[in-house]
Amino acid sequence: MSETAKTPADPPRARAEIDLAALRANVRTLRAKAPGAAFMAVVKADGYGHGALACARAAVRAGAGWVGTATPEEALALRASGELPADVRMMCWLWTPGGPWREAIDADLDVSLSGEWALHELVGAARAAGRPARVQLKADTGLGRGGSQPGADWRRLVAGALEAEAAGLIRITGLWSHFACADEPGHPSVAAQLALFREMVAYAEGQGARPEVRHIANSPATLTLPEAHFDLVRPGIAMYGVSPGPALGSSADLGLRPVMTLTASLALVKHVPGGHGVSYGHHYVTPGETTLGLVPLGYADGVPRHASGTGPVLVGGKWRTVAGRIAMDQFVVDLGGDEPAPGTEAVLFGSGDRGEPTAEDWAQAAGTIGYEIVTRIGARVPRVYVNE
Known part of the structure; x- marks a missing residue:
């Protein structure tokens, strides 16, 4: 090979x-x-x-x-x-x-x-x-x-x-x-x-x-x-x-702009039939024929496992939701029949300017606070600095 x-x-x-x-x-x-x-x-x-x-x-x-x-x-x-x-x-x-x-x-x-x-x-x-x-x-x-x-x-x-x-x-x-x-x-x-x-x-x-x-x-x-x-x-x-x-309002309400944008490249897009179990425990089963996208980030990278089934991701301009359990290195989103190419950007959170989720959205999905979402992103994820 x-x-x-x-x-x-x-x-x-x-x-x-x-x-x-x-x-x-x-x-x-x-x-x-x-x-x-x-x-x-x-x-x-x-x-x-x-x-x-x-x-x-x-x-x-x-x-x-x-x-x-x-x-x-x-x-x-x-x-x-x-x-x-x-x-x-x-x-x-x-x-x-x-x-x-x-x-x-x-x-x-x-x-x-x-x-x-x-x-x-x-x-x-x-x-x-x-x-x-x-x-x-x-x-x-x-x-x-x-x-x-x-x-x-x-x-x-x-x-x-x-x-x-x-x-x-x-x-x-x-x-x-x-x-x-x-x-x-x-x-x-x-x-x-x-x-x-x-x-x-x-x-x-x-x-x-x-x-x-x-x-x-x-x-x-x-x-x-x-x-x-x-x-x-x-x-x-x-x-x-x-x-x-949340009692103080969102970052936008406070006149603040989120600094971190977390993205990944789709590792796989595939067709599956209805009734197909997804990820450990099969807590998500496809309701019908669909496409699945594999996002190569997991709880070892700091993506909270508590957001399994609820975490939002922007792919192809649409909000998707984590399908099934978040694993150590990867998780799946149901693309609903859409077919973005492998390598397409998946945005977990950012400023919200492009309609993407924010860290506060992930905090709500995981039942935690925004502090934990950004501080837990691990060393496997490189930091890329812009506008320095």
Whole structure:
């Protein structure tokens, strides 16, 4: 059996096209919502699946002065790239014992502390480095996740941080928190968290903390809660043109443009009779004679198996629906007798400009959120950057 190498003109198995002009436009839209605040571009989870470095570069070009990641390893990789301006501040917040504290200090990262154990480890690393660490203290105002509890825990963390600052080992650069329900307009926890955040900030500042920034606003708060903008906003999913939640409206309603378009090339088109079972378990049986199209993407690529039988795909200008179960590497659509050629583009989601589904449509089909749809697209799918 002989094989023929593909030429550049051959259609790819699959690709995720990342429109950096759309990302820059989204950053400008979000910045306009909070004109008095600095802007942190959150690029955790490899830029929500879009590519952290390319998206960070684009966001900085659109006016972001900060870049945020979850893990220190993500931030260290961005800093090591040398492709972001030295004056762009970089913050990371998900630390575990034994983390790369010294490397973070050497890379001039802002590190988030939620507990005394982390302060103890960081102070040791700062002594070894011979330079102060940049520290942001996180308050748990009601999310119940990371952050120091109000009351005695917060008082001890603030006292320890101020003592380390007086010794020249750290510099308190920020006080921050995170909303639990900002994507649900009018939820009572939002006002309660804002009030508690102000109280915890006031306590720290009353004890002598002089942070550069105070921040709590994620994507939904940036879009809808100007009273939460403080000194800095931290948009994540909205920067990529995906709505933070259905209660806030679609991305188009919010003036945002989806950045990722996920496509694949049909691997096979074939005629089958009525009564033909399709994919594992035969959860779909053709109602009559038809044509089936094979899409070479599956749950190993991040296509959610929960969207079996419901996921929308645009083929030949028409919406199709996943027929039967989504398998590890492929799934089937019923083409209803149409006969597109193998290699024809199948669009799983995109901006919607061509009538194609969006990531939010896939989220609805899978019973999840748009965040999960874009972040789960795997490494087998190449990212192709346009309008860079």
